[in-house]
Amino acid sequence: MTAGSNASVLVSERDGFRVLTYAGRLDAVGAGRVWKSTMWAARQRLPLIFDLARVTLCDTAGATMLVFAEEAQGAPARIEGATPEIEAVVMRVRETPRRPVHEAVSRAQTVRQEAMTAYRDVSDVIVYIGEALVALGKLPMRRRMWRGADFWRTADQAGVRAVPLVLLLGVLIGLILAFQSLVPLRRFGADLYAADLVGISLARELGPLLAAVILSGRTGSAFAAEIGTMKVNEELDALATMGLDSMTMLVLPRLVAATLVMPALTIIMELAGLVGMTMVLKGFGFAPVTVWNQIAYWVVAKDVIGGLVKSMVFGAAIALIGCRAGLTTGVGPRAVGISATRAVVGGIVASIVIDGLFALAFYRLNV
Amino acid sequence: MSALPQPAVRGVGLSQIFEGRTIYKNVSFEVARGQVYAILGGSGSGKSTLMKQAIGLLRPAAGRIEVLGRDMYGDRGAGEDDDVLREIGVMFQSGALFGSMSLLQNVMLPLEMYTDLPLAGREAVARTKLGLVGLADAADMNPAEVSGGMTKRAAIARALALDPPLLFLDEPSAGLDPITSAGLDRLILELRDTLGATFVVVTHELASILAIADRCLMLDSVAQGMIAEGDPRELRDSSTQPTVRAFFRREAMA
Numbered sequence: 001m002t003a004g005s006n007a008s009v010l011v012s013e014r015d016g017f018r019v020l021t022y023a024g025r026l027d028a029v030g031a032g033r034v035w036k037s038t039m040w041a042a043r044q045r046l047p048l049i050f051d052l053a054r055v056t057l058c059d060t061a062g063a064t065m066l067v068f069a070e071e072a073q074g075a076p077a078r079i080e081g082a083t084p085e086i087e088a089v090v091m092r093v094r095e096t097p098r099r100p101v102h103e104a105v106s107r108a109q110t111v112r113q114e115a116m117t118a119y120r121d122v123s124d125v126i127v128y129i130g131e132a133l134v135a136l137g138k139l140p141m142r143r144r145m146w147r148g149a150d151f152w153r154t155a156d157q158a159g160v161r162a163v164p165l166v167l168l169l170g171v172l173i174g175l176i177l178a179f180q181s182l183v184p185l186r187r188f189g190a191d192l193y194a195a196d197l198v199g200i201s202l203a204r205e206l207g208p209l210l211a212a213v214i215l216s217g218r219t220g221s222a223f224a225a226e227i228g229t230m231k232v233n234e235e236l237d238a239l240a241t242m243g244l245d246s247m248t249m250l251v252l253p254r255l256v257a258a259t260l261v262m263p264a265l266t267i268i269m270e271l272a273g274l275v276g277m278t279m280v281l282k283g284f285g286f287a288p289v290t291v292w293n294q295i296a297y298w299v300v301a302k303d304v305i306g307g308l309v310k311s312m313v314f315g316a317a318i319a320l321i322g323c324r325a326g327l328t329t330g331v332g333p334r335a336v337g338i339s340a341t342r343a344v345v346g347g348i349v350a351s352i353v354i355d356g357l358f359a360l361a362f363y364r365l366n367v
Numbered sequence: 368m369s370a371l372p373q374p375a376v377r378g379v380g381l382s383q384i385f386e387g388r389t390i391y392k393n394v395s396f397e398v399a400r401g402q403v404y405a406i407l408g409g410s411g412s413g414k415s416t417l418m419k420q421a422i423g424l425l426r427p428a429a430g431r432i433e434v435l436g437r438d439m440y441g442d443r444g445a446g447e448d449d450d451v452l453r454e455i456g457v458m459f460q461s462g463a464l465f466g467s468m469s470l471l472q473n474v475m476l477p478l479e480m481y482t483d484l485p486l487a488g489r490e491a492v493a494r495t496k497l498g499l500v501g502l503a504d505a506a507d508m509n510p511a512e513v514s515g516g517m518t519k520r521a522a523i524a525r526a527l528a529l530d531p532p533l534l535f536l537d538e539p540s541a542g543l544d545p546i547t548s549a550g551l552d553r554l555i556l557e558l559r560d561t562l563g564a565t566f567v568v569v570t571h572e573l574a575s576i577l578a579i580a581d582r583c584l585m586l587d588s589v590a591q592g593m594i595a596e597g598d599p600r601e602l603r604d605s606s607t608q609p610t611v612r613a614f615f616r617r618e619a620m621a
């Protein structure tokens with residue numbers, strides 16, 4: 001493997017044999033130089049002779065090349081002029097079990113596997129939700145397993161610490177929405193109705209949804225990473241062998257905390273949005289009192305309450321998805337990262353799908 | 368390279384101090400080319416530390432170390448020199464396989480860095496190395512999916528990827544079953560005999576020390592240094608140092 005590593009091959013024909021005459025060092029670097037010519041010669045269907053008289057060194061990489069060539073040709077090659085050491089290396093490699101290069105997997109096999117995985121995933125989700133409900137039902141009997149500390153820590157992390165971000169986002173969204181709707185409404189002299197537009201969209205849709213996005217990004221991913229790391233460290237197995245239920249100990253506190261903080265976050269988001277909107281309307285010459293009266297008249301309690309109920313369902317879904325991503329973490333260093341990503345994406349998608357279902361239900365129920 | 372028969376590794380007066388705690392001092396040894404050299408000692412005596420100094424990862428507090436005729440911590444910093452690094456293969460105690468790659472890809476990585484082998488060539492060579500350590504069937508698994516002993520063997524296969532003339536193995540047979548462990552000994556001797564490779568092996572296995580080591584040194588944490596150096600069979604038969612005698616006797620009677 002020195003810098004002077006040098007290898008060459010001369011291909012010729014003699015008595016119906018393809019003769020490959022090598023010179024120099026057949027190590028990994030040398031083999032790299034002559035690999036292609038060797039394989040080309042091996043594909044010519046003639047039986048092979050390796051003339052190794054001028055080879056100064058042949059290690060297992062060089063020997064692998066020779067063995068690979070004779071396998072490609074189809075019959076063991078004749079080796080000429082090799083020192084006993086080189087011959088020993090080639091024999092060693094010939095005897096070494098080695099799987100073929102590039103094992104092909106059939107298309108049908110892949111498809112069948114994918115279908116099986118998808119099926120198993122769906123049924124796993126259903127089982128998982130069932131288990132969470134059962135754990136919730138059995139909680140009174142398993143009060144020792146309830147981790148109050150976990151609950152408060154999660155509520156603090158997911159709720160209190162999210163407030164600054166929620167405030168900032170709420171004000172910004174209020175500002176932007178008010179401004180964007182004011183301009184067209186103004187043409188019809190309906191500027192003040194911007195207040196209703198913003199108020200209703202915040203209460204019914206944007207408040208809960210934006211809070212859900214924040215919860216997914218900040219908390220759902222954290223659930224997945226925390227529980228995923230425990231899985232990787234075999235801590236979950238340790239729990240199981242102590243007879244402790246990871247659903248009750250790990251999932252329930254997070255589920256309850258996320259469900260309860262969501263309405264609070266949603267309300268804060270909505271109020272911040274209204275403040276942002278009021279700032280814009282004030283800039284356009286409306287007194288804050290006028291704006292608030294307008295909102296109070298048009299935005300009714302059922303809009304707000306409906307939004308808060310939705311937000312709790314979003315919170316539960318995000319917590320369940322985040323914890324599940326953690327519990328199903330695979331092996332290896334990338335596994336936890338993959339779980340965190342699944343938690344965020346899954347949480348956001350689930351929130352929007354659930355939101356659609358709510359829209360349908362509210363419409364049917366005439367709410 | 369000079370015509371003089373240079374030792375593969377030479378350590379002179381090596382010391383190591385971690386946070387004011389002396390691990391060992393004044394360790395000197397020489398590993399001749401083509402030898403299998405064993406580093407012995409209780410856990411915590413500094414075997415892995417000594418190996419890290421030899422491969423250029425840890426500058427000694429005092430002393431110098433030459434590998435293949437180059438001062439690893441000299442002005443030219445051989446410890447960062449590709450030409451030297453390419454000629455040594457290292458198996459770390461923990462295996463240190465890259466977890467995001469399959470075993471096969473782990474072994475292919477050095478080949479990709481240092482040779483012009485085409486993909487099929489790299490794969491074939493890597494599969495041979497895995498076959499040599501008995502992992503032909505596990506090539507496509509990830510490190511996290513294989514047992515501790517398999518991790519060790521894969522790490523050895525990776526150290527062997529470029530057939531380096533000098534190999535450092537940190538406890539290669541710890542955690543391996545006796546049959547695999549004996550196979551590993553055979554592999555080391557074969558590589559030494561066929562390729563003239565030099566091995567520096569940290570090990571506890573007495574059977575393996577006596578079977579493969581040409582020379583050894585023993586570190587001791589109480590003595591904070593080297594308590595023996597020489598042919599392991601001679602040490603077994605005639606050492607008067609109590610710890611050395613205990614090590615060879617206890618195991619020999621078991």
Ligand SMILES: Nc1ncnc2c1ncn2[C@@H]1O[C@H](COP(=O)(O)OP(=O)(O)O)[C@@H](O)[C@H]1O
Pocket residue numbers: 385386390408409410411412413414415416417
């Ligand atoms: N990076 C480090 N920082 C501080 N102490 C260390 C470090 N690495 C090793 N040590 C200490 O040096 C001693 C020798 O360690 P090591 O060489 O790993 O022993 P072993 O002989 O078991 O391989 C141990 O006591 C260990 O705690």
Ligand SMILES: [Mg+2]
Pocket residue numbers: 414415416460537
């Ligand atoms: Mg060690």
